[in-house]
Amino acid sequence: MPDSASFGWALLGPGSIARQFAAAVQGLPGTHVAAVWGRSADRAAAFVAAAGLPPQVAVADLHLLLASEAVQGVYVATTHPAHGPLVRAALAAGKPVVCEKPLTPGARETRELIELSRARGVFLMEALWTRCLPVYQGIARWLEEGRIGRLRSVASSFCFPAPYDPHSRLFDPRAGGGALLDIGIYNVAMTRWAIAAAARAGAAPQPTSRAVLAALAPTGVETSVAAQLGYADGTTAQFVCAFDRLADNGLTLHGSLGRIEVPTDFWQADAACLKRPGEDEVWLRLPHAVNGFEYEIAEAMRCIAAGAIESPLMPHDESLAIAQELDVLRGIAGAIASPDSASPA
Numbered sequence: 001m002p003d004s005a006s007f008g009w010a011l012l013g014p015g016s017i018a019r020q021f022a023a024a025v026q027g028l029p030g031t032h033v034a035a036v037w038g039r040s041a042d043r044a045a046a047f048v049a050a051a052g053l054p055p056q057v058a059v060a061d062l063h064l065l066l067a068s069e070a071v072q073g074v075y076v077a078t079t080h081p082a083h084g085p086l087v088r089a090a091l092a093a094g095k096p097v098v099c100e101k102p103l104t105p106g107a108r109e110t111r112e113l114i115e116l117s118r119a120r121g122v123f124l125m126e127a128l129w130t131r132c133l134p135v136y137q138g139i140a141r142w143l144e145e146g147r148i149g150r151l152r153s154v155a156s157s158f159c160f161p162a163p164y165d166p167h168s169r170l171f172d173p174r175a176g177g178g179a180l181l182d183i184g185i186y187n188v189a190m191t192r193w194a195i196a197a198a199a200r201a202g203a204a205p206q207p208t209s210r211a212v213l214a215a216l217a218p219t220g221v222e223t224s225v226a227a228q229l230g231y232a233d234g235t236t237a238q239f240v241c242a243f244d245r246l247a248d249n250g251l252t253l254h255g256s257l258g259r260i261e262v263p264t265d266f267w268q269a270d271a272a273c274l275k276r277p278g279e280d281e282v283w284l285r286l287p288h289a290v291n292g293f294e295y296e297i298a299e300a301m302r303c304i305a306a307g308a309i310e311s312p313l314m315p316h317d318e319s320l321a322i323a324q325e326l327d328v329l330r331g332i333a334g335a336i337a338s339p340d341s342a343s344p345a
């Protein structure tokens with residue numbers, strides 16, 4: 001039995017990422033999984049059993065769940081097009097929300113959700129967990145100290161081979177499929193993060209030029225995207241995201257005096273290396289306390305306790321800027337629009 005001061009999370013959408021989130025909540029002191037809702041009561045019950053939670057944690061009625069005083073925060077973990085209606089329902093019920101990325105498949109709806117959060121005064125955060133990982137705080141310190149001089153370019157890859165299946169959420173446009181919304185969002189988000197951190201600015205500017213090479217699946221969504229981005233001050237960025245290959249999946253920040261490498265799986269990184277000519281490498285290793293999701297959970301709980309409606313690590317305007325950039329890149333790639341997707345806001 002959790003004590004009355006423990007923060008109760010409700011999980012909506014009992015799929016694979018919700019399992020990771022539940023494991024992190026279970027490994028973090030002061031919080032617990034209070035409720036799990038899925039459109040299939042059987043799958044929600046099976047999720048609860050597999051997580052070792054009491055059966056009554058599976059709740060069939062979403063409105064009862066959102067009205068429950070046992071719920072202090074809602075985590076939305078459905079596929080992307082179902083995020084919007086669930087976020088709206090939770091915010092309308094006054095429940096703080098952490099919603100999986102992308103917040104919505106297009107910038108128009110992302111803006112609507114942010115406006116609702118602001119109008120209701122209720123916390124909303126896109127679950128871009130990478131921005132909450134401790135290793136990026138260490139990288140930010142290196143950038144602030146000028147350890148690589150002036151940041152000149154950012155390079156990253158996020159690729160994995162997935163067999164083509166028109167019914168998989170990765171390839172189905174009705175499920176918000178496509179490499180940019182699923183994985184390229186990390187490349188875009190962390191490129192923006194690095195440029196802003198290096199400039200000690202709240203946010204990065206949008207690129208002033210873009211070149212995009214994309215391959216589309218028969219369903220019309222991107223299987224692979226290689227993008228080059230240029231900024232007004234001469235900084236450049238490049239990234240590849242793809243469902244048809246393996247890559248190093250690292251992120252490198254190139255500066256005028258050295259570089260910082262996140263050697264692999266940058267979206268879940270726990271290590272980074274500083275390299276300067278003529279000097280020994282400096283490694284930063286910060287293993288996750290649980291599985292890495294605990295940092296975004298702790299950050300959301302910290303903000304909610306402080307009465308904030310957004311997190312400085314993943315503010316509303318950043319979610320909107322990322323969604324706008326993804327709209328532009330998907331447009332250049334010629335990808336089919338997702339159901340909730342709209343032209344850049």
Ligand SMILES: NC(=O)c1ccc[n+]([C@@H]2O[C@H](COP(=O)([O-])OP(=O)(O)OC[C@H]3O[C@@H](n4cnc5c(N)ncnc54)[C@H](OP(=O)(O)O)[C@@H]3O)[C@@H](O)[C@H]2O)c1
Binds near residue numbers: 016
């Ligand atoms: N943070 C990360 O590292 C990370 C990693 C992977 C995915 N994600 C994000 O997490 C989300 C879910 O991905 P996943 O890999 O967990 O997918 P998944 O395993 O397919 O699970 C999706 C869940 O959404 C539910 N769902 C689908 N459509 C729904 C609808 N219209 N209404 C209500 N529930 C619906 C599914 O229910 P049924 O079982 O009934 O179909 C299932 O419970 C995506 O937005 C994805 O971008 C984040």
